[in-house]
Amino acid sequence: MITQEAPAPTAGAAAGRGRPGPRKARRRAWDEVPRWQIFLPLSIYLLFTLIPFYWILLFALRPSGSTSLIPWPMTGEHFEKVWTERSFAVYFQNSVVTGVASLLMTTLVALVGGYALARFDFRGKRPFMLGLLCSQFVPGALLLVPLFQIFAKLQLINSLTSVVIAETVFQLPLSMILIAGFIRNVPYSLEEAAWVDGCTRFRAFCTIVLPLLRPGLIAVGSFAFVHAWNHFLFALMFLSQQDKQTIPVGLNTLMSADSVDLGALAAGGIIAAVPVVIVFGFIQKWLITGFSSGAVKG
Structure with missing residues (x-):
């Protein structure tokens, strides 16, 4: 009976078995x-x-x-005080309207603009992208005077519409860049296959691309909502009537030069923070997935 001997291990293989890999080395260092x-x-x-x-x-x-x-x-006296006596019920309602409207407008406009940046080549695309990036270095305080003059001429002062437009303008550059990165991660061949099957560009986008963008849209929309919910400057500048103010401005009214009601201020802060915590508790999985997918290949 003839048996074939196994080949002797080479020096490289022996050295590979004797020396742990990078992952095992890191794990051993962690255990130590x-x-x-x-x-x-x-x-x-x-x-x-x-x-x-x-x-x-x-x-x-x-x-x-x-x-x-x-x-x-x-x-619960402090919560009852701020909710009824300090009109936090009105502030809460105004903040919800402002946050949801800013979410919808920012996401919709960023989706259209991001698709154009990701799928089309046009003259001046690189300078336009550079302009979007540079706009993030402009502080919101510099936009107050021109925006106030524009809204005054349009008779939008003391209207939640002015805050929604300002929040959308402020959030749109970053949102468009993120959405463009998400769309680039969707293979272009999927849209081409849909076109071959007879779909229009719009139908192919709605049936093929849009469902794959759900994590990215949730990430961008949640970011826009939280920014509009917490932003103080635009609401303070454009809303002077009490029945139009939002929660950040309402918290500011609890502080005066002579005294501060710490109990009411703390209760108002909890009222302002709880909705945001609840929202992030539900969407944290989509949020992490969306930002990571937009940062890999975008």
Whole structure:
């Protein structure tokens, strides 16, 4: 019976088995680090991060005049005060309208412009992209005077429409760049195949490209919503009537030169933060996927 001997391992193979790969080397180095050197800095960072949130909850939930470091007995008087006496119900409604309208307008215009940047070549495309990038270095305060004059001539002062337009203009350059990056990640051959099957460009976009852009659209839309929800400058400049103001301006009215109602201010801050936290809690998976897909190949 003849048996064939296995070939002797080469020097390279032997060296490869003897030396761990990069991933195993990193894992071994990670295992050799004492755990306290990792968790102690993280715990300190987490402590300093959570202290402000606890401080806000403390002032919002403990009774007026109390100096206890534990919010017990809890009270909801500060929330009731800001919601009814301080007109936070109106501010909340105005912020929702402004945020949702800015989300829809920014996403729709950025989707059209981003598709043009991703799929078409035209003269001046590179300078236009450079202009979009450079516009991000312009602070919003420089836009206040020209925007105010434009809105005054259009009779849009003390109208939520002025804030929505300003937020859309301010958010549009970055949103168009992100949407263009998302669309470039969709293979162009998919649209061509749809055209061969008889679809128009618009129908191919709606049936093929648009469903694949869902993570990117959620990322851009959520970013526009949060910016419009938290932005203070435009709402303060263009809205002077109390029934038209948003939550950031409403929080500013709780502070005066003589005194500050800390309980009402903390309760108003929680009211302003909870919707944003809830939104991000639901869309965090889509948000991370959308920004990562737009940053790889765009």
